[in-house]
Amino acid sequence: GENVEQHPSTLSVQEGDSAVIKCTYSDSASNYFPWYKQELGKRPQLIIDIRSNVGEKKDQRIAVTLNKTAKHFSLHITETQPEDSAVYFCAASRGNDYKLSFGAGTTVTVRA
Amino acid sequence: NAGVTQTPKFRVLKTGQSMTLLCAQDMNHEYMYWYRQDPGMGLRLIHYSVGEGTTAKGEVPDGYNVSRLKKQNFLLGLESAAPSQTSVYFCASSYSIGVEAGPSTDTQYFGPGTRLTVL
Numbered sequence: 724g725e726n727v728e729q730h731p732s733t734l735s736v737q738e739g740d741s742a743v744i745k746c747t748y749s750d751s752a753s754n755y756f757p758w759y760k761q762e763l764g765k766r767p768q769l770i771i772d773i774r775s776n777v778g779e780k781k782d783q784r785i786a787v788t789l790n791k792t793a794k795h796f797s798l799h800i801t802e803t804q805p806e807d808s809a810v811y812f813c814a815a816s817r818g819n820d821y822k823l824s825f826g827a828g829t830t831v832t833v834r835a
Numbered sequence: 836n837a838g839v840t841q842t843p844k845f846r847v848l849k850t851g852q853s854m855t856l857l858c859a860q861d862m863n864h865e866y867m868y869w870y871r872q873d874p875g876m877g878l879r880l881i882h883y884s885v886g887e888g889t890t891a892k893g894e895v896p897d898g899y900n901v902s903r904l905k906k907q908n909f910l911l912g913l914e915s916a917a918p919s920q921t922s923v924y925f926c927a928s929s930y931s932i933g934v935e936a937g938p939s940t941d942t943q944y945f946g947p948g949t950r951l952t953v954l
Contacts (some may be wrong), residue, residue: 766925766945767878785838798920812877821866821885821931822893823943824843827877 729826858926
């Protein structure tokens with residue numbers, strides 16, 4: 724099955740700096756790559772996703788890049804703010820098997 | 836719309852007791868999922884369903900059973916709870932969209948979670 728590895732497991736950044744989280748996947752047939760944000764005690768919520776026919780997608784301060792050849796994708800958060808502090812999960816899916824495989828998560832702390 | 840709801844929010848069981856977690860969604864989604872979340876291990880899929888009356892095993896199905904008798908509900912059962920099943924359980928639902936490369940699962944919407952402690 725699909726194996727998704729996520730790095731780093733923890734990330735501390737100064738407010739206003741950028742944060743980058745990287746994920747690799749094993750199944751070359753995977754075609755859907757979402758990112759979820761989970762605040763303490765809350766449910767995971769989708770913040771951005773990308774499909775395999777696109778190399779980059781941006782939504783305000785967050786962006787995701789995908790390298791299909793190397794089988795890795797990354798989340799970029801610019802101009803970090805205290806409310807960006809949360810656990811971020813990447814995931815991958817082949818689509819036609821209906822399932823998402825999640826990375827282990829990255830705890831991001833934004834220092835004021 | 837309430838989205839995805841879960842009951843109960845918290846529960847404490849003794850080893851060997853049984854219980855059922857209920858997940859309900861009002862978005863008419865075809866697909867529903869049960870995950871468990873443990874520290875440092877992300878979200879692991881227990882069981883899932885691609886439609887009413889169908890279920891399938893996920894990554895960590897042992898010790899759990901599920902049923903999807905109605906499209907809007909997905910039940911997770913623990914027949915004989917064990918301390919190793921202490922976790923936070925999340926239900927999720929999604930729908931399929933047709934894309935050029937074939938059907939592709941879209942966004943999974945999560946419920947608020949159930950915190951289960953087994954003593």
